[in-house]
Amino acid sequence: MPCRIAIDGPAGSGKTTIAKLLAKTLGIFYLDTGAMYRIVGLYLEKSDVSNDEEIENKLKELKLSFSDGDFFLNGKKVGDEIRTPDVGIYASKYAKNEIVRRYLTKLQREIAENENIVVEGRDIGTVVLPDAEVKIFLVATQEARAKRRFKELTEKGVKVTYEQVLNEIKLRDKQDSERNVAPLRKAKDAILIDSTKFSIEEVVQKILEVVKEKCKLLWQRE
Numbered sequence: 001m002p003c004r005i006a007i008d009g010p011a012g013s014g015k016t017t018i019a020k021l022l023a024k025t026l027g028i029f030y031l032d033t034g035a036m037y038r039i040v041g042l043y044l045e046k047s048d049v050s051n052d053e054e055i056e057n058k059l060k061e062l063k064l065s066f067s068d069g070d071f072f073l074n075g076k077k078v079g080d081e082i083r084t085p086d087v088g089i090y091a092s093k094y095a096k097n098e099i100v101r102r103y104l105t106k107l108q109r110e111i112a113e114n115e116n117i118v119v120e121g122r123d124i125g126t127v128v129l130p131d132a133e134v135k136i137f138l139v140a141t142q143e144a145r146a147k148r149r150f151k152e153l154t155e156k157g158v159k160v161t162y163e164q165v166l167n168e169i170k171l172r173d174k175q176d177s178e179r180n181v182a183p184l185r186k187a188k189d190a191i192l193i194d195s196t197k198f199s200i201e202e203v204v205q206k207i208l209e210v211v212k213e214k215c216k217l218l219w220q221r222e
């Protein structure tokens, strides 16, 4: 019986950081579905699509593959070019489109099939893997998330103001939670963790306790 750990939550709540650490600690796979929406969002924005038919045709041409934790777009490894605030906005813009969601959800399920895996995103516990063994809904205040993201971006040398980061987070929160298709919301059986006042290590420990209880086999293997 696989152990699939779904971590959903708003922009900047710490999903990627926590998911990567968790997967490393447990020695299992990790899937960043946000990266998939960022790749597709940037691709469609550059393709200047204007309707569903054009989106459908562009997705048919797209070759998106996943190997050893890296994504490859038409054979080329994807790097930090998808990590800018603008690409986050493109991702959120096209994430409202049913054709895009159907395309990526199918791919995500194929990758996660029968795997011990941590999958992070917005709709993992509600849509992609509704029967996941562990569901976490990771939140933090918008200010805390903006502060963290601003620190991360400035340390990477990205020229951005705190206000720009806060506005991007507010916009994505609004778009992600108010869209008709697969909106960001806590699954009924998900465990809510508010990381505003907790360190990365403390959040990982909290989730490991849940995994220990719900995925006994994986824990024994560890």
Ligand SMILES: Nc1ncnc2c1ncn2[C@@H]1O[C@H](COP(=O)(O)OP(=O)(O)OP(=O)(O)O)[C@@H](O)[C@H]1O
Residues within 6 Å of the ligand: 009, 010, 011, 012, 013, 014, 015, 016, 017, 018, 034, 148, 149, 151, 152, 195, 196, 198, 199, 200, 203
């Ligand atoms: N509990 C925490 N305390 C302090 N900093 C944190 C905490 N969790 C995450 N961070 C930091 O916040 C920043 C954003 O984290 P991360 O990229 O993992 O968020 P995310 O939810 O994946 O964001 P997005 O949805 O936009 O991809 C990173 O620099 C990370 O190191």
Ligand SMILES: Nc1ccn([C@@H]2O[C@H](COP(=O)(O)O)[C@@H](O)[C@H]2O)c(=O)n1
Residues within 6 Å of the ligand: 011, 012, 033, 034, 035, 037, 038, 088, 091, 092, 093, 095, 120, 121, 122, 123, 124, 172, 176
């Ligand atoms: N399962 C998901 C994951 C992401 N999205 C959309 O992509 C945007 C970028 O995601 P990050 O995790 O990299 O911030 C996000 O704001 C969502 O609009 C999604 O819809 N479903």
